Amino acid sequence: MAEQQEQAAPDGVLTRIGQVVILHHAGDREEARRRLLDLWTELGEDGDPLHRCTLAHYLADTQDDPSDELAWDLRALTEAEGAGGGLAVRALYPSLHLNLAADYVKLDRVEAARVHLRRARGAAGVLGDDGYGDGVRAEIRRLEGWLGEGL
Numbered sequence: 001m002a003e004q005q006e007q008a009a010p011d012g013v014l015t016r017i018g019q020v021v022i023l024h025h026a027g028d029r030e031e032a033r034r035r036l037l038d039l040w041t042e043l044g045e046d047g048d049p050l051h052r053c054t055l056a057h058y059l060a061d062t063q064d065d066p067s068d069e070l071a072w073d074l075r076a077l078t079e080a081e082g083a084g085g086g087l088a089v090r091a092l093y094p095s096l097h098l099n100l101a102a103d104y105v106k107l108d109r110v111e112a113a114r115v116h117l118r119r120a121r122g123a124a125g126v127l128g129d130d131g132y133g134d135g136v137r138a139e140i141r142r143l144e145g146w147l148g149e150g151l
Contacts, residue, residue: 013043013051021058033062050089053079057092060099070103093123094136101143110147117143 016039024032036059043051053076060072077096083089097120104113120140127133 011051013039013048014054017051017054017058024058024062029062033059036062049079049083053077053083053089053092053096057096057099060103066103066106070100070107073099073103087126090123090126091128094120094127094140096120097123098136098139098143105143105146113143114147117147 017036020032020035020039023035036055040052040055040059043055056072056076056079060069060076063069063072073096077100080089080092080096097116101113101116101120104110104116117140120136121144124133124137124140127136
């Protein structure tokens with residue numbers, strides 16, 4: 001019974017991340033970046049890899065410099081790889097690789113973008129038939145069109 005309650009309990013760290021993401025989407029990029037960095041420091045190097053992956057993923061979105069965005073997206077991928085192979089983590093890979101592909105496009109590194117776009121498409125099979133999955137698949141198709149190729 002206690003184990004079931006523990007599994008059903010909301011994840012406080014992910015809730016906090018979500019609150020900051022709302023702040024970012026409302027237009028306060030600087031404050032969102034500051035709060036996410038504070039949480040990153042709080043979690044530390046030994047923090048849960050899924051939490052660190054999620055944090056790095058959203059920290060990338062708050063960066064002004066494309067190189068900094070790339071660095072955070074690479075960190076998110078590294079953390080996902082350290083989080084094991086559960087469904088929650090596997091469902092992140094299409095988005096993580098899609099973000100990396102977009103980062104590389106911004107940096108005019110087209111071949112690296114294509115590599116991650118292929119990985120995003122290859123991992124997309126785990127996505128559900130829901131708004132999130134549909135959105136990620138649509139972004140994969142959009143980026144494929146922008147790169148002008150049928151990968």
